[in-house]
Structures are given as structure tokens and as C-alpha cells.
Amino acid sequence: MTDAAPTPIPVFQPVIGVDTIKAVVDALHAGWLGMGAITQSFEEGLARFLGLDGRFVLATNTGTSALHLGLLAAGVGPGDEVITPAFNFVADHQAIALTGAAPVLCDVEEITLGLDPDKAAALIGPRTKAIVPLHFGGVAGRVKELYALAERTGVRIVEDATHAFGTRVDGRAIGSFGDVTCFSFDPVKVITSIDGGAVVVNDAATLERLRHWRFLGIDRETLARYKNSRAWEYDVVSQGFRYHLTNINAAVGLSQLLRVEEFIASRRHACRLYNRLLAGVGGVRCPATDFEEVAPFIYTVRVPAERRERLIEQLRGRGIATGIHFLPAQDFTYLKGCRRGDLSVTERVTREILTLPLHTHMADTTVERVAAAIRECVVGVR
Incomplete structure (x- = not known):
């Protein structure tokens, strides 16, 4: 008789409890599967948890979508350069490229493995529009120094907080301060919406642009249109994408957010x-x-x-x-x-x-x- 193989220990293991399963079943029975009221409830829950005061959050279908929208919100476009870590997942580099800008690869520092502010400063040039620091593993890194650098130079900060939902700096949640912040709720993050993300911005006008970009440039979201008798009427006011989060994904995220x-x-x-x-x-x-x-x-x-x-x-x-x-x-x-x-x-x-x-x-x-x-x-x- 041979010894039994040891029980495998995976790197990641999402938590899907009976509460999440019930939330999904309830959402399915409700009949509105696309982006809707549960998506809005998830956004409201995110805002409460993060302690947003005068800031606004928009849910997306992935963290990469959130990064793309966050860069657009910061005004990044063709001809610009965006500084981001080389020690990073490729989603940041791809999101930057999607805007027409060029990624500039920066080093990290030894302690937090976050973007090195001194090396980032050395890379700033006339085409630099933004810096995208990653909070590696959930550790915020030298974020205060990066914001001081941004204030001195006029570059925007788009925080990649896809690892850091729930992380705090001096008691304040990442996302509750700063410029633009992006989160991920993919299958292996601290909370999941199966796949999903969110972007946080500072003003209502930017939020409105994000809403348009999130769903094909349409001026009114489907749920809002169906509250009146002329649901089929809408305008397309800008370029847009299919980056919206469905009610089903939001139901998963909302159930996890409670825990x-x-x-x-x-x-x-x-x-x-x-x-x-x-x-x-x-x-x-x-x-x-x-x-x-x-x-x-x-x-x-x-x-x-x-x-x-x-x-x-x-x-x-x-x-x-x-x-x-x-x-x-x-x-x-x-x-x-x-x-x-x-x-x-x-x-x-x-x-x-x-x-x-x-x-x-x-x-x-x-x-x-x-x-x-x-x-x-x-x-x-x-």
C-alpha cells in the first residue's frame, strides 16, 4: 500500500458561500440580468466602504476596463507617455496602449516593491501625462511621495489598486483620497464579483463621462430609459465600450462586500x-x-x-x-x-x-x- 498523496494546496482559492449563491439565484429570478439596480447597489456599497466624501465610484466588468477608463478620465491620449512599473501585470501596459499613449517602464523600490518615486521623477519628460503606480500585493507603497511628485510636476496619478481593495494609509482607505483610483474584483482578489472592477474619480462631470464610455457612449443607461414610456430613445454622445457590470456579477460582489x-x-x-x-x-x-x-x-x-x-x-x-x-x-x-x-x-x-x-x-x-x-x-x- 502506498501513502496517500497530500491534499493539494492551491495558490488561490475564492470564497463562494451560500450567501453568494443565494444572491445570484435571487438576481437570476429577478429577471434583469444586465446592468441595473443591483449594479447601482454595489456601487453604493463600494462608496460606503471606501468612505467616499465628494468622490464618485463606477463599477466595470474588469479591473483592466477600470484602468482604461481611469486613464481616459485623466486625459491620457495619443502622443502621451505614462510611467508605470515594469514589475507589474501587463494589464496596465495594455490599458495605457489602448489610449494611444506609450508605457514608460519604471523600477520599483526594495521594501514595498511599489513604484520608486525617485526613479519615476527621473523619467518625467515633456510628453509625460500620468503615473500609474501599482500597490503590489495590497501594500500601498510610497504613495504620499508620488502625490507630492505629481503636485510639483503637474502629472496625473492613476492608482492601480487592483491588489489593494481595503488597504488604508494613515487610516484612510485607498480610493478615498487622491486623483483616480482603480480596483479589481476578479476571481482571486480579496472580494470577487467573478470578474469586475471599479474606478473612483473626484467630480460628477468626470463620472458622467465615465458612464458614457462604460456603455457605448449612450447618454442614458438602460435601466433609466425603461422607467419611462419611450425606452427606445437615446443619444450616442461619445466613443464608448462595453465595460458595464451585470446585475449577476454585482450580486456576487455585493454579497462579498458585506463580509x-x-x-x-x-x-x-x-x-x-x-x-x-x-x-x-x-x-x-x-x-x-x-x-x-x-x-x-x-x-x-x-x-x-x-x-x-x-x-x-x-x-x-x-x-x-x-x-x-x-x-x-x-x-x-x-x-x-x-x-x-x-x-x-x-x-x-x-x-x-x-x-x-x-x-x-x-x-x-x-x-x-x-x-x-x-x-x-x-x-x-x-
Whole structure:
């Protein structure tokens, strides 16, 4: 008789409870499947959670759509340049390119793995319209310095907070201050709407433009039109896209939003436990944060580049999945021609970074199993 294979531990594991399933069933029975009243309720819930005061939120079908709309809201267009990390998912670079602007690849700093404000400043030129910093893993990074840079230079800030829904800076939620902020609610984020996103802006006029862009440039949304007897009449006032969030997706997001504090606390606990268990393990570098104001999306460590592939294989053999966030954007064929600065930190980090399993409601015993396996493997490969 052979030993049973260990229970697999995935990198990501969405939480879909009976409350979410009921919300979807109720939305299906209601009969209005497209963007509608539940979408509006989700937007209202987002505004309450974020503590928006004089700011406005618009739900979208993906985080990438939110980024595209956020860039348009900031006035980014053909001929412009937008500075963004090379250590980043390609969604930012693609969203920038969709506007007709050119991505400019910037380095990150060692501690938070967020955009380095000093290196960003060195890249600002006459065509620079905006900076798009990523709050990697949910950590806000040096956001205050970036806003100070924007104030000095006149560039716009479009925050990629797709990792950071629920993260705070000095007690204030990301999205409740600043310029333009974009969120993601894809299947593996802190909360999910299966797929979805949101963009936050500062004024009602910009919100109205976003509404037009979100749904094909049509001046009145479908739900509003069907409240009168001439529902078929509308005008098309601008270019637009199909970036709207359906009632079904919004029902999922709204049910999860009701539990977001619980979800964040659970993930924060798991990250802190990882930090304690992996402290002092030779060659393993944990995040330099106590996660106090962080809503963690992923938990990453850094290991010596020459050991990483072997460690991935050893963990896989123990039933533990891992990931790499991110590959170096400067090496992608599509982005090789982009203007860039010194990317020495990015080049080093992308060779060392390793994403460990992190789930909402992850059992302590699961975290302990992952940490014990890493300790065993690292000792074994010395």
C-alpha cells in the first residue's frame, strides 16, 4: 500500500458561500440580468466602504476596463507617455496602449516593491501625462511621495489598486483620497464579483463621462430609459465600450462586500503567521510589513534566484502550488521597444519572487504545512 498523496494546496482559492449563491439565484429570478439596480447597489456599497466624501465610484466588468477608463478620465491620449512599473501585470501596459499613449517602464523600490518615486521623477519628460503606480500585493507603497511628485510636476496619478481593495494609509482607505483610483474584483482578489472592477474619480462631470464610455457612449443607461414610456430613445454622445457590470456579477460582489472586513482580517492573520514561521529561515526574505493597514491580495517571499526553480518543484511534490508575480515586463516582445529607466531592482526581484498560497479562511495548519515544507526544502538544498 502506498501513502496517500497530500491534499493539494492551491495558490488561490475564492470564497463562494451560500450567501453568494443565494444572491445570484435571487438576481437570476429577478429577471434583469444586465446592468441595473443591483449594479447601482454595489456601487453604493463600494462608496460606503471606501468612505467616499465628494468622490464618485463606477463599477466595470474588469479591473483592466477600470484602468482604461481611469486613464481616459485623466486625459491620457495619443502622443502621451505614462510611467508605470515594469514589475507589474501587463494589464496596465495594455490599458495605457489602448489610449494611444506609450508605457514608460519604471523600477520599483526594495521594501514595498511599489513604484520608486525617485526613479519615476527621473523619467518625467515633456510628453509625460500620468503615473500609474501599482500597490503590489495590497501594500500601498510610497504613495504620499508620488502625490507630492505629481503636485510639483503637474502629472496625473492613476492608482492601480487592483491588489489593494481595503488597504488604508494613515487610516484612510485607498480610493478615498487622491486623483483616480482603480480596483479589481476578479476571481482571486480579496472580494470577487467573478470578474469586475471599479474606478473612483473626484467630480460628477468626470463620472458622467465615465458612464458614457462604460456603455457605448449612450447618454442614458438602460435601466433609466425603461422607467419611462419611450425606452427606445437615446443619444450616442461619445466613443464608448462595453465595460458595464451585470446585475449577476454585482450580486456576487455585493454579497462579498458585506463580509470584506472578515475576509481582510483572515488574510492578514495568515500573512502574519507566515512572517512568524518563516522568520530566520536562511535565504527566505519575507515582506517587510506587519500588514496593519494592508488588505493582502498575495503573500510573496524572495529566495535566491539559483534556488527558486528547485524550490518550486520540491513544493509541488509536496502538493503545494506556488506562483510568480510577476514576470519582467521589459522582456515581453510587445514591450521591448518601450522607453525605460534603470530596472536593476525589477531584474533582481523577478528572479527571486515566489508567491505562496494565500486564501481567505486559510487554516493555521495549512499555513504551518507550507512554512514547514519551505523550511525543509531550503535546508535540503543548501
